[in-house]
Amino acid sequence: xxxxxxxxxxxxxxxxxxxxxxxxxAATAERQIFDTIAEAIAGRRLPPGTKxxxxxxxxxxxxxxxxxxxxxxxxxxxRIVTLKPxxxxxVARPTPQEAREVxxxxxxxxxxxxxxxxxxxxxxxxxxxxxLTAHVERxxxxxxxxxxxxxxxxxxxxxxxxxxxxxxxVLAELLEPLIARSSLxxxxxxxxxxxxxxxDEHAAIITALQDGDAALARRLMAEHLEEVExxxxxxxxxxxxxxxxxVLLGA
Amino acid sequence: xxxxxxxxxxxxxxxxxxxxxxxxxAATAERQIFDTIAEAIAGRRLPPGTKxxxxxxxxxxxxxxxxxxxxxxxxxxxRIVTLKPxxxxxVARPTPQEAREVxxxxxxxxxxxxxxxxxxxxxxxxxxxxxLTAHVERxxxxxxxxxxxxxxxxxxxxxxxxxxxxxxxVLAELLEPLIARSSLxxxxxxxxxxxxxxxDEHAAIITALQDGDAALARRLMAEHLEEVExxxxxxxxxxxxxxxxxVLLGA
DNA sequence: CGCGTTAGGATTGTCCACAATCCACGCAGC
DNA sequence: GCTGCGTGGATTGTGGACAATCCTAACGCG
Numbered sequence: 198x199x200x201x202x203x204x205x206x207x208x209x210x211x212x213x214x215x216x217x218x219x220x221x222x223a224a225t226a227e228r229q230i231f232d233t234i235a236e237a238i239a240g241r242r243l244p245p246g247t248k249x250x251x252x253x254x255x256x257x258x259x260x261x262x263x264x265x266x267x268x269x270x271x272x273x274x275x276r277i278v279t280l281k282p283x284x285x286x287x288v289a290r291p292t293p294q295e296a297r298e299v300x301x302x303x304x305x306x307x308x309x310x311x312x313x314x315x316x317x318x319x320x321x322x323x324x325x326x327x328x329l330t331a332h333v334e335r336x337x338x339x340x341x342x343x344x345x346x347x348x349x350x351x352x353x354x355x356x357x358x359x360x361x362x363x364x365x366x367v368l369a370e371l372l373e374p375l376i377a378r379s380s381l382x383x384x385x386x387x388x389x390x391x392x393x394x395x396x397d398e399h400a401a402i403i404t405a406l407q408d409g410d411a412a413l414a415r416r417l418m419a420e421h422l423e424e425v426e427x428x429x430x431x432x433x434x435x436x437x438x439x440x441x442x443x444v445l446l447g448a
Numbered sequence: 449x450x451x452x453x454x455x456x457x458x459x460x461x462x463x464x465x466x467x468x469x470x471x472x473x474a475a476t477a478e479r480q481i482f483d484t485i486a487e488a489i490a491g492r493r494l495p496p497g498t499k500x501x502x503x504x505x506x507x508x509x510x511x512x513x514x515x516x517x518x519x520x521x522x523x524x525x526x527r528i529v530t531l532k533p534x535x536x537x538x539v540a541r542p543t544p545q546e547a548r549e550v551x552x553x554x555x556x557x558x559x560x561x562x563x564x565x566x567x568x569x570x571x572x573x574x575x576x577x578x579x580l581t582a583h584v585e586r587x588x589x590x591x592x593x594x595x596x597x598x599x600x601x602x603x604x605x606x607x608x609x610x611x612x613x614x615x616x617x618v619l620a621e622l623l624e625p626l627i628a629r630s631s632l633x634x635x636x637x638x639x640x641x642x643x644x645x646x647x648d649e650h651a652a653i654i655t656a657l658q659d660g661d662a663a664l665a666r667r668l669m670a671e672h673l674e675e676v677e678x679x680x681x682x683x684x685x686x687x688x689x690x691x692x693x694x695v696l697l698g699a
Numbered sequence: 700c701g702c703g704t705t706a707g708g709a710t711t712g713t714c715c716a717c718a719a720t721c722c723a724c725g726c727a728g729c
Numbered sequence: 730g731c732t733g734c735g736t737g738g739a740t741t742g743t744g745g746a747c748a749a750t751c752c753t754a755a756c757g758c759g
Contacts, residue, residue: 261714270518274525283720283741298618305560367549371622502711512744534711534750
């Protein structure tokens, strides 16, 4: 037997809000599997291109293949996983173009969210800022402990949290897969030398949000996202197959 | 046998781009079913709350229940359909809050798209504007023919087309379910007296886009969306169940 | 007469076995 | 030695059967 891909069952943070206490047992189990895989991908323990065999996942989580199948379908809907017919599921590899577009979409949405957050009534704003501050503390702790995977996850969750607290749930839902796709783009295109997203920038954003300084918050958020994007190497080396075709057509 | 819900098999416009000519036969069949149902919902032939029985859908489309099941899962991901565990699938009924948030998200995204479109290089912009104009012609024809369902569908497709032509595919993907959800909100909250989206407003937007007048295009687009939203009656009458509870608590 | 209870029927959820598809390897032919 | 073509093994896709769940309605009891 070949060495199976490691998928440690770290219980990830609950996704969205758990409305119903009991809910459906099956549905929650499925969500846990979803979150575990999504988190492993976002945390870059499963790099782009990794094959996700149904059987392996089924035995890993101790469930039937049918359930894995549904989870993979859901993951493919978020563009985190690519489903090739009769070939199986693979961790998605965004194209440079797609990566740029994802970041553009994030800038648009998160700019609006920053403005929205800053416009919150003072009391709610203060409470929300406290939650953000507590979150950044956890980011700092993970960074200090050298836990790279946790750092990455928490950094994404920071942005998600800003969106959730900003008060438009629909926009926050749209943001969620974009953050995951960003992480995928980073995994694919960030040179190993570059540092990840520092908690300090997040802290600066919080200060602006807390003060209700919408203009500053938006500027900092935009700069923060641009900085992350600019660390990526998105030019050059297109797909080898395409290159080949061009060579043949050009020759 | 009871009268089955009418789901005429009008072949809807191809969704996104059909990259591969053969592709997977099953996948395309599934997409067709998806599109047919989605279009029936968006066209308000299936109003919010309608029960979507797996068996009925399966026999209607002549496929197995398993495939219907996948389609319903996908539809529920787009928030067009609500999946209640052990209860089945229902056409979603957005809350007033959700409806407002959907329109807010649309304003944000479509404002950006209008700006993007207006900033296109002149040649591409002219070509794109021609496609929009051709589309509005079809809207006019449907309106003149009194085909309400087609009018609604084409009106949604206009916005989708602006997004597609504006050049950010990721944003255009995000917009798609938002348009469907808008249609659902309209079905739920627009009084029967109100008129639908008129093609003339679309034509005015096209002119501004064509001229590269970003400021005007953005303003017209924003006004257009606001007008649609303001026709809805989103205040008052919360869920009856909630009302009951409040009465009991208050009494 | 109203409420709680309990079968009945229908619908959804799950699993399992089989069919279809595809890649990798090996082999003949040039 | 390289190219092209079958064959084997593994993996995915599909259908059908069965189990679990829930609503409806009738029934009996207080």
